[in-house]
Amino acid sequence: MKNIKKLLLLVGVFAFALTSCEEGGYDDYGMDTTPSVAMNGEWWVDIIDEASGSVLAQHILHKTYDTNAGDGRMFIDDNQNGYWIKGTVAVDLNNFTFSTTDEENLADPGSTFNVTEGMILKNAALSESGVVVDSIYFKGEFSYDPGTIIIFAGHKRTGFLEDEY
Template sequence: MKRILYCIAIILGVVIALSSCQKKIEKEYNWAYPVAGDWKLKAYIDGDEIYGPFEIKIYNTSFGQDSVWIDDYNGNFWDMKFKAKVDMSTLTFQTAGSVNAIPKYDITIKVTDGKIINKDSIYFNMEFEDDPGTIYTLAGHRAVGYDDYMQD
């Protein structure tokens, strides 16, 4: 009888030890989420669609928690990569005139009315220094978000 109890105790100990070794993985979001992500957009002028769909990426900068990079990484719409100020409490972003980080296209880019709606839609207006007076409205939805990257 002692042997049976001894074997049960060993088996129970092994089961408890193995089950306590499994870590529960908590998803950690970057401070810039839900502004950050991959976005599929269309471009409009005065309500008329002129281009799209195309993708841009928005991601955090290394300069603090007040700005993000907006990056048309493939030059699908406009060769651009620039910083915009972000307000995470209202999920809005803008820039009065940010210099394009792509040296070949050294222009300023103005963004107004930038906002994230329900964490999966985006809307903003842009004006480029080399195309003054033309306001481009970019709108679309999240193509790939943080949750998609973190899938098991």
Template sequence: MNKLFLACALLGISLAGCKKENVDPGGTGTEAVSNEWWAMLTDASGDDVFHLGHFAIATYNTASARDSIWVDDIKHGWGMKGKVGVDLQALTFGSPTGGSKNAYFNPVAPTAFPERVTITAGKVLPRAGRSRTGNVTDSIYMEVEFSDDPGTKYLLSGHARTAFAEDEY
């Protein structure tokens, strides 16, 4: 009986000593430029390159935290995922000289995705976009050049994903 009493007492003391804290984990260092986007890839004449209309892309933090982001078309467009430098004050981003290594490139099947992608003039424009139904969102713009089509600059632009069903493409 004493062992049962002792066990219950220890359990009671242990539970009484526990205090649940709601800790706010915060956001990422690149939260201002990180998002899911609906974008179109167009050529210099403004024509939709893949005739897809809007497709999903994403921008998100890297392990470097505040100095770079991933720009990822999630293999919906050309097949690019490049790490680019970011200026969080200006909300701009771009590839280093020589472009970024494409994380989707596979040297075993080199024709599937380009080896490098160069992103220039990348910018997030707060509240400058409109969703499919007209909701105000952020806008994204960048010029893109792929190593398998050197010399040709494409425009990748669009607006932030709202996650409202009526705004999905």
């Protein structure tokens, strides 16, 4: 009787091993990427008043991420840590540029913003520890302060402890 139980257990384990390794049905599965994935990331950004050159804030974490709508736009978001900006910008994936006009500011309801001269430069900056990373640059203008141009310039976050601010 013990031998029959052992044999049934062995057959059961063998059958489970065969069926658990089945790869059928996954031929069409692939990891989806968003259209603007090359421009997405987290960025350490300095915020500068264009007219005076005064640094208004340093090392503010901003994020760029896709809208998932397939509409050629991505979000810019500072999680209300800098100049309170959150909205979508039109992206040109051929030259890594972006811009928008009169975009609703989701971080500050009732206001809008413009983004001009937005660009991501591949491998054009150094992180705090000297690692080569991408650079981001854009100019922003907000509806509550028309005519005041704010420069946002920084580099991509690596996620390494030595690069955190």
